[in-house]
Amino acid sequence: GAGVSQSPSNKVTEKGKDVELRCDPISGHTALYWYRQSLGQGLEFLIYFQGNSAPDKSGLPSDRFSAERTGGSVSTLTIQRTQQEDSAVYLCASSLGARNEKLFFGSGTQLSVL
């Protein structure tokens, strides 16, 4: 597609429920990032995928968070047993993964845990 697409744009869930957030990167981009942005804050790195390499999961805040990238394209971020502190905007970015890298972001998913 023309840009990074994320869905849903908004998600309201009850504490304890699981949620899945989807990211469609720009076609041909081999690198994909997930970031989290809490209200009025900067971006917090969660996870990074590059081609067929093992993902860099060093930013995932707990074992309730996981992510997959199928076929080197679409990615899903899953949060199990959601907590109120998980409420944030979850942003996905993709890049060509080349030496001079540029990250292009989607519009994000606003997650609200009640």
Add this chain to the structure above:
Amino acid sequence: GQQLNQSPQSMFIQEGEDVSMNCTSSSIFNTWLWYKQEPGEGPVLLIALYKAGELTSNGRLTAQFGITRKDSFLNISASIPSDVGIYFCAGRLPTGNQFYFGTGTSLTVIP
């Protein structure tokens, strides 16, 4: 993790004025990116920098990769109301995958 100090935290300026903001890190970075974010949207890439001392322009915006490789600067000349938003810097270490983001500079332009 890495701390990126971005300043100022907020700016209120008159239309037509020039704006300067900067980002500093405790470590050497090999890439600096500058973004603008508006409410309800993801960050939009403004300028990318890859070499120490590099000076790059994008319209009224100019950014520089500091020669120490630990800082970067963004200037906006002749500000206009549509420049309103939050500006973020992002940097990456020579080794490692993630980009570290500053806490943002909120810009308000008064017509």
